[in-house]
Amino acid sequence: MEWFYDTADAEPVARVYCLFWADFTDADWAALGRIYRDLPGWQPGSPDLARWFAPDDDAEQHLWASVEPSGLQVGGVLSAEVWQAWDGRFRRAVVDAGLPRSGH
Numbered sequence: 001m002e003w004f005y006d007t008a009d010a011e012p013v014a015r016v017y018c019l020f021w022a023d024f025t026d027a028d029w030a031a032l033g034r035i036y037r038d039l040p041g042w043q044p045g046s047p048d049l050a051r052w053f054a055p056d057d058d059a060e061q062h063l064w065a066s067v068e069p070s071g072l073q074v075g076g077v078l079s080a081e082v083w084q085a086w087d088g089r090f091r092r093a094v095v096d097a098g099l100p101r102s103g104h
Helices: 026-038 082-098
Strands: 004-006 013-017 050-052 062-068 071-077
Touching: 013 026, 013 082
Parallel strands: none
Antiparallel strands: 004 013, 013 071, 050 062, 062 071
């Protein structure tokens, strides 16, 4: 069973990772923060959302993430190659960290 799904959004990258926030511990939140920082293109210091590749949505390539009731919503504009690499690293890191996911 997959623990993510793509949404019909206007941006080329529009995915929700079904992380189960109700079961997140302080250690899980800390692990998610480390995962963010270890991913390619991390933009430290963003005041509003977690961001990669650019500090805002005006750049040609950018990615953002937002904690939502349905899970971690990720959106933006990336080349297919960069997106596939980023997504693969993110999913592996979440599984390796044992973060609570919907259905697990």
